[in-house]
Amino acid sequence: MKQVNIALLGCGTVGSGVIELLQHNGALIEEQLHTKISVKRVLVRDVEKYSNLEIAGPVSFTDNFQEIIQDDDISVVVEVMGSADFARECIEQCFHHGKSVVSANKDLIADYGIPLLKLSNMKNVDFQFEASVAGGVPIVRAMYASLNSNRISEIIGIMNGTTNYILSQMTERGISYQQALEEAQAKGYAEADPTNDVSGYDAARKIAILGTLGFHAELTFRDVRVEGIEKITAEDIKHAAEMGYVIKLLAIARQDEEGISLNVHPGLIRKNHPLANVADAYNAICVRGNCVGDVMFYGAGAGSLPTASAVVSDLMNVVMHLNIGMTGQRNFVNHEAKLKSQDRISSPYYLRLMVKNSTGVLADTANVLATYGISIRSLIQKDETAEVAEVVLLIDSSADSIVQQALKKLESLACIYKIANAIRVIEV
Amino acid sequence: MKQVNIALLGCGTVGSGVIELLQHNGALIEEQLHTKISVKRVLVRDVEKYSNLEIAGPVSFTDNFQEIIQDDDISVVVEVMGSADFARECIEQCFHHGKSVVSANKDLIADYGIPLLKLSNMKNVDFQFEASVAGGVPIVRAMYASLNSNRISEIIGIMNGTTNYILSQMTERGISYQQALEEAQAKGYAEADPTNDVSGYDAARKIAILGTLGFHAELTFRDVRVEGIEKITAEDIKHAAEMGYVIKLLAIARQDEEGISLNVHPGLIRKNHPLANVADAYNAICVRGNCVGDVMFYGAGAGSLPTASAVVSDLMNVVMHLNIGMTGQRNFVNHEAKLKSQDRISSPYYLRLMVKNSTGVLADTANVLATYGISIRSLIQKDETAEVAEVVLLIDSSADSIVQQALKKLESLACIYKIANAIRVIEV
Numbered sequence: 001m002k003q004v005n006i007a008l009l010g011c012g013t014v015g016s017g018v019i020e021l022l023q024h025n026g027a028l029i030e031e032q033l034h035t036k037i038s039v040k041r042v043l044v045r046d047v048e049k050y051s052n053l054e055i056a057g058p059v060s061f062t063d064n065f066q067e068i069i070q071d072d073d074i075s076v077v078v079e080v081m082g083s084a085d086f087a088r089e090c091i092e093q094c095f096h097h098g099k100s101v102v103s104a105n106k107d108l109i110a111d112y113g114i115p116l117l118k119l120s121n122m123k124n125v126d127f128q129f130e131a132s133v134a135g136g137v138p139i140v141r142a143m144y145a146s147l148n149s150n151r152i153s154e155i156i157g158i159m160n161g162t163t164n165y166i167l168s169q170m171t172e173r174g175i176s177y178q179q180a181l182e183e184a185q186a187k188g189y190a191e192a193d194p195t196n197d198v199s200g201y202d203a204a205r206k207i208a209i210l211g212t213l214g215f216h217a218e219l220t221f222r223d224v225r226v227e228g229i230e231k232i233t234a235e236d237i238k239h240a241a242e243m244g245y246v247i248k249l250l251a252i253a254r255q256d257e258e259g260i261s262l263n264v265h266p267g268l269i270r271k272n273h274p275l276a277n278v279a280d281a282y283n284a285i286c287v288r289g290n291c292v293g294d295v296m297f298y299g300a301g302a303g304s305l306p307t308a309s310a311v312v313s314d315l316m317n318v319v320m321h322l323n324i325g326m327t328g329q330r331n332f333v334n335h336e337a338k339l340k341s342q343d344r345i346s347s348p349y350y351l352r353l354m355v356k357n358s359t360g361v362l363a364d365t366a367n368v369l370a371t372y373g374i375s376i377r378s379l380i381q382k383d384e385t386a387e388v389a390e391v392v393l394l395i396d397s398s399a400d401s402i403v404q405q406a407l408k409k410l411e412s413l414a415c416i417y418k419i420a421n422a423i424r425v426i427e428v
Numbered sequence: 429m430k431q432v433n434i435a436l437l438g439c440g441t442v443g444s445g446v447i448e449l450l451q452h453n454g455a456l457i458e459e460q461l462h463t464k465i466s467v468k469r470v471l472v473r474d475v476e477k478y479s480n481l482e483i484a485g486p487v488s489f490t491d492n493f494q495e496i497i498q499d500d501d502i503s504v505v506v507e508v509m510g511s512a513d514f515a516r517e518c519i520e521q522c523f524h525h526g527k528s529v530v531s532a533n534k535d536l537i538a539d540y541g542i543p544l545l546k547l548s549n550m551k552n553v554d555f556q557f558e559a560s561v562a563g564g565v566p567i568v569r570a571m572y573a574s575l576n577s578n579r580i581s582e583i584i585g586i587m588n589g590t591t592n593y594i595l596s597q598m599t600e601r602g603i604s605y606q607q608a609l610e611e612a613q614a615k616g617y618a619e620a621d622p623t624n625d626v627s628g629y630d631a632a633r634k635i636a637i638l639g640t641l642g643f644h645a646e647l648t649f650r651d652v653r654v655e656g657i658e659k660i661t662a663e664d665i666k667h668a669a670e671m672g673y674v675i676k677l678l679a680i681a682r683q684d685e686e687g688i689s690l691n692v693h694p695g696l697i698r699k700n701h702p703l704a705n706v707a708d709a710y711n712a713i714c715v716r717g718n719c720v721g722d723v724m725f726y727g728a729g730a731g732s733l734p735t736a737s738a739v740v741s742d743l744m745n746v747v748m749h750l751n752i753g754m755t756g757q758r759n760f761v762n763h764e765a766k767l768k769s770q771d772r773i774s775s776p777y778y779l780r781l782m783v784k785n786s787t788g789v790l791a792d793t794a795n796v797l798a799t800y801g802i803s804i805r806s807l808i809q810k811d812e813t814a815e816v817a818e819v820v821l822l823i824d825s826s827a828d829s830i831v832q833q834a835l836k837k838l839e840s841l842a843c844i845y846k847i848a849n850a851i852r853v854i855e856v
Contacts, residue, residue: 021577021719028579030763031644033651130574136720138574146558146566149449151456151739216459274726277705291449292564292737295727298702299720309720312577324757331457331748 001029002097004201004319004409005040007068010081011050011061011089014104014131015042017308018078018315019055022408029312033319033342036067041068043081045227077101078125078311078317084111087345091116100327102305102314103132105286108344110205110221112214114334124328126321128314133206134283135305137299137314143213143287144332150289153412155253156428157285158278161301162190163229165281167266171237171246172279176229185411189281194195199228200249201266207251211262214287215255219338225342227265233242236352239392240268243378245350246276246304249427259340268350275428294428350427353410354417355388361415365391368413372406374398388417397402429458431746433468435496437518439489442532443470444505444738446743446750447483457740458611461747469496471509472600487853497521506739506745507531512539519544523551528755532559532735537759538633538649541640542762547641552756556742556747561634562711563586564734565727566741571641571715572760572800578717580642583681583796584856585713586706587634589729590618591623591657591677593709595694597676601663605658617669627656628692630729635679642715645765647690653770655693663848664780667820668696671806673778674704678854687768695854698776702726703856704847714856722856771829776805776853778822781838782846785817794817798840800834802826822853830839 002243008015022029022037043051050061060067069075069090077094081087091101091108092257103109103118108116109132118125130140134157143152158164166180166189183199184190196202198270202222211219229249236344240247245268252263256367269276274296278284283301288294300306321327346392355361366376375396407419446458450457450465458464467617469488472478478489488495496502496719497518505522509515519529529548531537536544537560548555558568559617562570562585586592590612597608611627612618626631632652638646657677668675673696697704702724706712711729716722728734749755783789794804803824823831835847 017719024717025579029577032576032759034759050730093637137723138570142570142573145745146569146741146746147737148460149457149737151453158580213534267540272705273708274702277700277702279700280741289564289737291453291733291740291854293728293731293734295565295725297723297725303721305719306721307578309575309717312719313574317573320757320759324754326752326754326757329461329748329752332459 001314002035002323003038004075004322005073006076006078007036007041007043007074008039008313009043009077009079009087011044013304014080014307014311017304018080018311021305021308021312022063022256026218029316030178033316033323035323036040037319040074041071045067046324047099056177065090069097074099075322076102076315078310079105079123081105083108088112092119095119095125098123098125100126100318100322102311102318104311105130106132106205111209112207113144116328117332120261121328121330126318126330128318128325129308130314131307133209134285134299135303136299136309137283137284137285137297137301138310139210139297142215142297143210146287147287147292149296150291150405152287152289153255155210155214155285155340156206156275156426157251158248159251159283159301160197160249160279161283162194162400164278165189166198167229167232167247167249168279170234174234174238176234181427186216198230203249203251203400204264207253207264210285211253211260212334215260216254216333216335217260218334219260219337223337224262224264229266231413231421232266233421239352240350240379242380244271244392245269245425247423248270248275252426256340258344259338260295261340261342261345262377267424268306268428269426273428302389332414344399346399347396348395348397348401348427350419350423350425351392353391353393354420355389355391356415356417357387360414362391365410368409369395369406373400374402374406430463430751431464431499433462434504434506434743435469435471435502437471437505437507437515439470439472440508442739445732446739447741449733449736456803457744461751462570463747463751465743465747466500467768468714469499472498493518493659497525498563501806502527503750504528504530504743507533508739509533509670510535512536516544517632517817518538520547520653522811523547523553526551526553528554528746528750530739530746531557532739534560534633534637536637539614541637542646543761545758549756549758554746554755554758556746559735559738560741561637562713562727562729563714563731565711565725565729566735566738567638567713567725570725571638575715575717575720575723577736578719580715580717581634581683582716583635583642583710583713584597584703584854585679586676586703586848587679587707587711587713587729588625589711590622590629592706593617593841594626594661595657595675595677598662598708602662602666604662605660619623631677631679632692634679635690635692638713639681640762642681643688643689644761644763646762647688647765650768651765652690656845657694659849661849663853667780668778671822672678672699673697673853674699676703680854684768685765686772689768690752691773692850695852697854698856701856703789730808733784765798772825774825774828775822776825776855777831778851779820780848781821782848783817783819784843784845785815785845790819792841792843793838797834798839799824800830802830802834
């Protein structure tokens with residue numbers, strides 16, 4: 001039987017999952033490839049830490065990347081370190097030394113995906129990164145190999161498990177954001193510093209990657225406008241539910257004649273939409289193509305073995321290509337991206353206002369909105385007995401810039417204490 | 429720019445969709461492939477019928493397959509005729525003449541997929557069939573290229589749009605099976621003779637194909653035990669809803685240490701399961717892998733353009749392979765299938781009994797079930813005032829053969845008029 005030797009860069013959650021999967025499903029993999037995949041070297045920071053690890057076969061741990069790059073026996077490198085800059089350096093060196101690369105690193109792909117793809121093609125090696133978006137959900141290959149006959153107009157998804165877990169708990173149990181976050185931290189779903197997840201940066205990297213693939217455009221993380229879930233309250237979720245909506249952190253890529261927009265923000269979606277029922281730490285992504293219509297992909301967006309599943313399937317594809325001598329043959333085309341001004345993006349909005357509980361407030365509010373050409377779709381007044389009343393509005397689709405102006409004006413009214421929240425309604 | 433000439437076998441719903449897609453998205457496709465795909469010949473029964481069809485480019489309609497097979501300019505043939513035997517003959521001839529084939533024909537693949545794949549490999553040509561399962565939903569490529577690192581234990585899905593439309597209408601509006609069927613026929617969702625859909629044969633072909641791919645086993649349509657939705661009543665759906673379930677026509681492939689089972693039958697699934705919310709004519713498929721966990725794919729399972737989307741993406745893959753001279757390199761491995769005895773399949777059951785409205789009936793029923801070691805999970809008695817009472821039971825998981833024996837025994841009791849329905853509960 002043929003053998004392909006590989007190296008891992010990193011041996012954390014994903015790396016150890018890859019080793020476990022290759023051991024556990026080794027026979028199944030060999031049977032399909034007529035080739036044994038063998039982990040020869042693993043790059044780690046602290047070699048000592050791994051000295052007692054029981055791994056079948058002669059795996060050598062090293063803290064010296066040169067041992068890997070100089071080893072001509074290693075034809076594929078699996079990069080599962082995270083962090084963009086060092087990973088990029090390593091991968092470029094791999095390409096220069098004729099080694100194909102599989103990466104699970106969304107930070108890297110969201111920033112340097114296109115230049116790395118170009119370099120890999122030039123050097124006739126493979127570069128695959130299924131696991132960089134939504135862990136085990138096979139969306140990356142679907143974008144470039146199964147939906148590529150379509151002009152894609154929209155990609156919309158729940159791409160961050162941590163925030164979906166927090167929002168699901170708030171929705172199901174009516175608990176506060178703070179309590180849900182603390183529980184998520186206790187369970188290991190959220191990190192001690194949860195910023196990267198709750199502020200939307202993690203999802204932003206994924207939507208930048210999917211936008212790049214779907215629109216054949218050169219997009220990076222910096223093209224995404226990002227807003228997190230920190231301001232969502234249990235009240236918002238309750239009011240949304242009463243109106244038939246669920247609040248999710250959505251990553252959205254859209255393309256129309258004005259250009260491309262990439263956004264991450266909380267959004268209200270109808271309860272009967274497939275995305276609304278994606279609970280806990282699951283991910284789901286809807287893609288709208290001009291021929292296929294809407295397709296959705298759902299699964300575990302993170303975790304050791306689900307992510308390893310995507311990494312190893314990539315690896316199997318690379319090995320097949322090695323076996324027939326056709327690495328580096330990936331077709332891709334990417335144009336400079338024409339971005340649509342964020343001010344021009346329209347959507348209906350959910351507004352929650354804290355107002356003086358007196359006659360005329362609703363009329364004043366409606367008048368201000370009317371001035372900006374904004375119609376009210378529905379209005380609910382809450383806590384009518386208290387001194388401060390809560391008013392919840394759904395307003396019709398309006399351009400972002402107009403809504404922002406209207407909100408500023410509303411806030412200046414004496415009868416309005418505060419715009420407690422303004423959340424987009426996503427009609428899909 | 430390079431050009432690849434193709435022929436279509438058939439020009440019905442899918443064939444005309446392929447022509448439309450190639451025209452509409454031609455620029456997008458050429459840009460990715462650096463190759464123009466040109467439809468040169470189309471095989472139809474009645475050439476006359478197509479004489480006035482406006483199609484860009486020099487498309488020639490013919491009723492003579494030999495014109496296509498003898499044309500060395502044609503390197504890929506797209507088979508969208510349906511029907512297994514003539515299609516098989518044509519495809520074998522294509523392979524013998526060095527032509528790659530894309531097929532959307534589930535009847536064909538479910539019966540002859542493996543021998544055709546073997547022949548295509550032997551002849552160094554490509555054979556792709558994404559559209560044979562669930563139209564535009566990209567499940568076939570996912571099975572062999574993205575989930576192939578996993579040992580698959582279960583594939584469960586809604587794979588027939590007609591029956592899902594009928595059941596969705598019955599669920600949403602409380603109408604009868606007959607009324608829903610007639611409406612589906614009026615809207616073109618169901619054919620005049622709906623047998624192939626409502627009896628489950630269409631879904632059975634698709635699950636045979638997915639089982640073949642997922643378990644690397646030689647399975648055909650004949651290995652599927654099929655049961656349709658004809659016996660489902662509005663009452664069953666209502667009772668199921670009260671207990672927190674939805675009734676769907678499910679196609680299920682399972683593998684455990686006893687072997688493989690392939691089944692199509694109506695089943696109760698929990699309302700909060702992602703499959704429960706798949707409405708109208710949509711399809712959805714859940715795959716359970718030992719590393720990835722559960723992943724789901726959702727989208728339009730039929731229709732001209734969604735199906736053409738899958739066909740043309742296959743076609744694009746074939747053209748890429750032609751361009752780098754590597755057709756016929758598909759890895760696949762298929763063992764003889766070890767089938768599990770259907771009697772050994774266990775599941776909880778929903779039972780609806782018509783009984784004499786008198787004391788002791790429930791005790792008698794419970795006693796009979798207890799004799800067979802079957803426990804009752806819940807029991808609801810309906811219409812307690814009428815002479816004939818309706819009893820709805822959920823029984824715990826038991827082997828099929830045991831349940832059948834118990835039902836026979838129950839039916840022999842004087843106090844039980846009829847087993848109105850017995851439907852499996854699928855716990856996923």
